[in-house]
Amino acid sequence: MRIHSANSRLLSRDRLLSRDRQGAVAALLTCLFLLAPAFAQTPFSGTPAIEQSLEKLTVLGSVLMIAAHPDDENTAILAYYARGRHMRTGYLSLTRGEGGQNLIGPEQGDLLGLIRSQELLAARRIDGAEQYFTRAIDFGFSKTPEETLEKWGRERILSDVVWVIRRFRPDVVILRFSGTPRDGHGQHQVSAILGKEAFAAAGDPSRFPEQLKFVEPWKARRLLFNSFSFTKEMEKDAAETPGRIEVDTGAYNPVLGVSYSQIAGMSRSMHRSQGMGASQRPGPSRQFLVPVAGDAPAKDAKDAFDGIDTTWNRLPGGAETGRILAEAVRTFEPDHPERTIPLLLKARAQIATIHDPWASDKLVELNEAIALCAGLWLDANTDSYAVAPGATVEVGYTALNRSVFPMVLDSLTLEGMGGASRTDAHRAALESNQPVNAQLKFAVPADQPYSQPFWLREPKQGDTYTISDQRMVGLPDDPPLLNLRFGLEAGGVAFDLLRPVRHRYVDRVDGEQTRALTVVPPVALNLPQDVVLFPSGDARQVAIQVRADVPKVAGDVRLALDAGWSAEPVSRNFEQAQAAQQQALTFAVTPAKGVDPPAQLRGVAHVGGREIGVGMQVISHPPLPPLTVFPPAVVKLVRADVRVTARKVGYVMGAGDEMPDAIRQLGCDVTLLTASDLEQRGLSEFDVIVTGVRAYNTRADLRVNLPRLLDYVHNGGKLIDQYNVTDANLVPMGPYPFKVGHDRVTVEEAPVTFTNLGNPLLSTPNEITQKDFEGWIQERGLYFASEWDARYQTVLESHDPGEKPLAGGMLYARYGKGVYIFSGYAWFRELPAGVAGAYRLFANMLSAH
Numbered sequence: 001m002r003i004h005s006a007n008s009r010l011l012s013r014d015r016l017l018s019r020d021r022q023g024a025v026a027a028l029l030t031c032l033f034l035l036a037p038a039f040a041q042t043p044f045s046g047t048p049a050i051e052q053s054l055e056k057l058t059v060l061g062s063v064l065m066i067a068a069h070p071d072d073e074n075t076a077i078l079a080y081y082a083r084g085r086h087m088r089t090g091y092l093s094l095t096r097g098e099g100g101q102n103l104i105g106p107e108q109g110d111l112l113g114l115i116r117s118q119e120l121l122a123a124r125r126i127d128g129a130e131q132y133f134t135r136a137i138d139f140g141f142s143k144t145p146e147e148t149l150e151k152w153g154r155e156r157i158l159s160d161v162v163w164v165i166r167r168f169r170p171d172v173v174i175l176r177f178s179g180t181p182r183d184g185h186g187q188h189q190v191s192a193i194l195g196k197e198a199f200a201a202a203g204d205p206s207r208f209p210e211q212l213k214f215v216e217p218w219k220a221r222r223l224l225f226n227s228f229s230f231t232k233e234m235e236k237d238a239a240e241t242p243g244r245i246e247v248d249t250g251a252y253n254p255v256l257g258v259s260y261s262q263i264a265g266m267s268r269s270m271h272r273s274q275g276m277g278a279s280q281r282p283g284p285s286r287q288f289l290v291p292v293a294g295d296a297p298a299k300d301a302k303d304a305f306d307g308i309d310t311t312w313n314r315l316p317g318g319a320e321t322g323r324i325l326a327e328a329v330r331t332f333e334p335d336h337p338e339r340t341i342p343l344l345l346k347a348r349a350q351i352a353t354i355h356d357p358w359a360s361d362k363l364v365e366l367n368e369a370i371a372l373c374a375g376l377w378l379d380a381n382t383d384s385y386a387v388a389p390g391a392t393v394e395v396g397y398t399a400l401n402r403s404v405f406p407m408v409l410d411s412l413t414l415e416g417m418g419g420a421s422r423t424d425a426h427r428a429a430l431e432s433n434q435p436v437n438a439q440l441k442f443a444v445p446a447d448q449p450y451s452q453p454f455w456l457r458e459p460k461q462g463d464t465y466t467i468s469d470q471r472m473v474g475l476p477d478d479p480p481l482l483n484l485r486f487g488l489e490a491g492g493v494a495f496d497l498l499r500p501v502r503h504r505y506v507d508r509v510d511g512e513q514t515r516a517l518t519v520v521p522p523v524a525l526n527l528p529q530d531v532v533l534f535p536s537g538d539a540r541q542v543a544i545q546v547r548a549d550v551p552k553v554a555g556d557v558r559l560a561l562d563a564g565w566s567a568e569p570v571s572r573n574f575e576q577a578q579a580a581q582q583q584a585l586t587f588a589v590t591p592a593k594g595v596d597p598p599a600q601l602r603g604v605a606h607v608g609g610r611e612i613g614v615g616m617q618v619i620s621h622p623p624l625p626p627l628t629v630f631p632p633a634v635v636k637l638v639r640a641d642v643r644v645t646a647r648k649v650g651y652v653m654g655a656g657d658e659m660p661d662a663i664r665q666l667g668c669d670v671t672l673l674t675a676s677d678l679e680q681r682g683l684s685e686f687d688v689i690v691t692g693v694r695a696y697n698t699r700a701d702l703r704v705n706l707p708r709l710l711d712y713v714h715n716g717g718k719l720i721d722q723y724n725v726t727d728a729n730l731v732p733m734g735p736y737p738f739k740v741g742h743d744r745v746t747v748e749e750a751p752v753t754f755t756n757l758g759n760p761l762l763s764t765p766n767e768i769t770q771k772d773f774e775g776w777i778q779e780r781g782l783y784f785a786s787e788w789d790a791r792y793q794t795v796l797e798s799h800d801p802g803e804k805p806l807a808g809g810m811l812y813a814r815y816g817k818g819v820y821i822f823s824g825y826a827w828f829r830e831l832p833a834g835v836a837g838a839y840r841l842f843a844n845m846l847s848a849h
């Protein structure tokens, strides 16, 4: 069963525009068709879904939680207010979590942010809240709020928080952090600092007046702080704060058959890329909310909404509606949900006369409640998920009334790309359980952009996304490209329901699946790597994969190169008969004289007058929907003098990183070592073995076979361990004792000094200088060693401004005839990004003796 989900529902509503402004900005309304609601699977269906929906119609209260990252939210509080109190509930995460580590795949940065956005949406489908983001990018760990605010731009992100508050119009705002150093991470502190400022600024028309074209100022009533309770002491602290309000999220919901904390466990377990699988603890669970600003709750108040009217009485003329809807709840019969429809239609007529954003919201919810009571199945389906600009799509629709309540399908309107096209020619009575279906044709506009996620379409500004359409700011995801609006009639009352046009198909293993309609280029240019390293002045072969997205395409591909660089041949032709065919076109690229700065190569395909400069990447991490992005067909060309003596490299992949390809750039032959390799294979064939990031945390086979690896070193091999976190799985690494700590150097420009000038890692075969530490990204390193045996030599020292020197980022020891190296420097970030100096230093590690 599909029920209307709360996610992105503000899109469909007129919350954006108060009634009196609608005339003035009527032109915008057509654009709002783009902003359609999302429909999603929820864990509840049938009677529980209807009861949730009817109860929700009676409540006009809202609460917005604000924090910094995916995983900072308190899913128990969200579930309690959304599923238990039927409030409109939202979570604003300042960032999409781009800077964290990915436990389910190699994706980093933008792609990780994309995955986390979907994980949060999946979590919200379970706990019932809505999801929002600002333009801020998680740039990695930050020790101070000052650094964070400087990287994001204080006014820019403040304006986004104000915007989300003005759109969402919460009665109560809940912060997860205090805005003090107690919060740790600078981004955590900033979420509370900006949350407090925005709470005041959202109601002030002189702040961010440019937003008032779309929204009105909004004064939330109350600001509360819900602190983390990691320890018994913290919980005791919160429990003893004067004026605090206690919420028991362990309360049992007999209709849903779970407590809110149990829902929270399910919701939290959707944060798969962060490994947040959580238990569903039944029984009591105390949460505390402490007043920060706004109207204080009455002394000894038991409820965060104390003194706030969350009923229909808050709207002029709303009382009668409230009475009818309460009757609908009271008289609902699970065996005969259709008997509730007349009351809903009666309430609908009342609500339609009330001019308030709440009423517009509730009308959409009410339409969906009618659909649930009638078991109405409305579907719009295409036979392929991918369409090219200018193509015609066949949209098959089905309308099925699974109740005995008489209904009529009155009109169908396709909304989305290029505006709306209405057809009235489909008027049909919906007889009980008799489907009405047919096909509609839709022409995709020739200038329709490819379906790149909206926040990735324009170049970033430092550590923020560029989103030029104000109305898209805050949204978690693109609205569906195309929607079908079903105009219906029941009991003489017209109402409508919007459904996204999707591709529905059957997978032999996973059964019926749906996939979002996606606009794709006729061909995609996929480049096997983001960076090509030229360790000498010689030409290198660069291959471009040309993949047809539609049948029968032909054209040519050229490379656009920076001055001084050249490619041979100038262009290559391709011709493909079928979609999904692939062809590799190879060019010999010769670098310019001299070693810097990095240059750029752009692939450009010409197909029938159209110029295409993008690739296409599908990210698949079930149960998330497949995600499609169109990265520019651009490669960074790095000319750096890098010598390496190692040839055969064994790599033990850990949590996932892009190091093997980076090492191949040096001309090395890299083998990924499996569990059976670690157990049985002769390792002496490898010049060096490298373990991936968090390999000891994630691979039991590596932990068990560590003695074999140390034997290999003793017999003349080389072992390089990268960073691991100090979790319960971590075993002592290396031939001699050392302890992994929590020290990290987050400032990527932090000075690096040499602690042992004679160490071969600083000179062989590449002479390392200060220049090799220029141009690093995100951070210097993390989880450095905090203590080590005297048999280790340190090599480098670095630390954040004002902090103590850290020499544990690189340890070197000879062991038997071989060499062991531990390094917490962020090679897994720097090498894939093409940082020349990092390549030179890592080449020395591979070549160590």
Ligand SMILES: [Zn+2]
Pocket (backbone or CB within 6 Å): 068, 069, 071, 072, 185, 188
């Ligand atoms: Zn966080």
